[in-house]
Amino acid sequence: MKTQTLVSSALVTALSLGLVAQAQAADAAxxxxxxxxxxxxxxxxxxxGSHSCAGQSKTDNAxxxxxxxxxxxxxxSGGMTADEAKAKLKK
Known part of the structure; x- marks a missing residue:
């Protein structure tokens, strides 16, 4: 029974690592x-810092x-980098 649990855990870990690698590759693009x-x-x-979640913006193109x-x-697309946005907000 312990061997089966160990093998199952190893398989789940291996599959999880593959999914994480895919997610990281997608984020890099x-x-x-x-x-x-x-x-x-x-x-x-x-x-x-007025909110911390997706889908909570109140106005278009803020x-x-x-x-x-x-x-x-x-x-x-008409967007800005984080540094450009911070500079615009300071004005």
């Missing part, structure tokens, strides 16, 4: 793009809100 998220369509917490986009496509 994306970048955070600020100022393009529509209301309720942001991907996570904003820069000013500089502090972000979405993941394909790497290299942020500028052509």
């Amino acid at each position: 994306k970048e955070k793009c600020f100022g393009i998220a529509k209301a309720g369509q942001n991907d996570c917490a904003n820069l000013n 500089a502090e809100e972000w979405k993941y986009v394909a790497k290299g496509s942020c500028k052509s």
Whole structure:
């Protein structure tokens, strides 16, 4: 019985590692793009800390809100980097 549990645990671990590697590869092909998220369509917490979850933005294209986009496509979408968004918010 212990051998079966050990083998099952090893198999689950191996499969999990494969899924994690896939998720990391997918994330590497994306970048955070600020100022393009529509209301309720942001991907996570904003820069000013007024919320910490996805889907909580209140206005379209707010500089502090972000979405993941394909790497290299942020500028052509009219978005900003995190540093550019922070500078805009300080003004």
